[in-house]
Amino acid sequence: MRQKLLSKRLLTAIGLVFLSLSLSGCVYLRLLSFKNQLKSFDQNVWVESSPTLTFGFRNPVVKDSDFVFISGASPGKIDKVPQFPSEEIWTWTFEKRRSSPTHQPYTMEFRTRFKDGLLTQMEIDEAFVELVGGNLILSMFRNIGNAKINKLRRSMSAELNKNSVEEMPLPSLAEIMDVMGEPTRIAKPQSGSAARCEYEFNFHDPENGKKAGQFRLYFTGSLQDSQKAITSFKITGKAR
Secondary structure, eight states: HHHHHHHHHHHHHHHHHHHHHHHHHHHHHHHHHHHHHHHTHHHHHEEEEESOEEEESSOOOOOOOHHHHHHHSSEEEEETTTTEEEEEEEEEEEEEOOOSSSSSOOOEEEEEEEEEEEEOOOOOOOHHHHHHHHHHHHHHHHGGGGGGEEETEEEEEEEEEGGGGGTOOOHHHHHHHHOOOOSSEOOSSSSSSEEEEEEEEEEEEEETOEEEEEEEEEEEESSSSTBBBBOOOOOHHHHO
16 A cells, blocks of 8 residues: 555656656747747847837747746736736846945846737836946847857856947946946956956845846956946846
């Protein structure tokens, strides 16, 4: 009797494992499809830059449940759209991790809009757009189509350097620190005067306060002449 019970539990556990793997595989395939859509950016995405920077997706593939699965948490806020019953706006607030309690706090807010459970729009934090410029964020978003994705680590990284955005005005480290405060970390290379300032942002589960999502921004520039424009900008993202 006990052996049958153990066998039943084992089969149940195996079934749950395979179900979990199949679900995670479906999520990954949808994200991969979304990434591939961004390679044909103009064909699949429309952009609105007033009053905020908003990306709209003509062929939605990512589900609202994918966001919950990847982060393991619900957003901080969900608003129904009264005039469109099938639509919702989810708000995600990320907090900068401060390396010292005395450092300036800074938060970034993103809104995702879903219709019938599919991602149709994404709105970027307004203050961040004003700081770095909509064109730079647009270039970075286009670059996500070629981003490196690590399925096992649930991570993504994309990078722009000065050569690829020559015609765009870039902020200086002084401007960035004035708005966002002190970086989470500063990495100084062994040679040269450039430094890489890292800002780590975390989303916390509104129910238990645990870390549920993270992205990092890297700005490379001169600390000695902090008024000079940065030379590169990188973003990495990681799920829980």
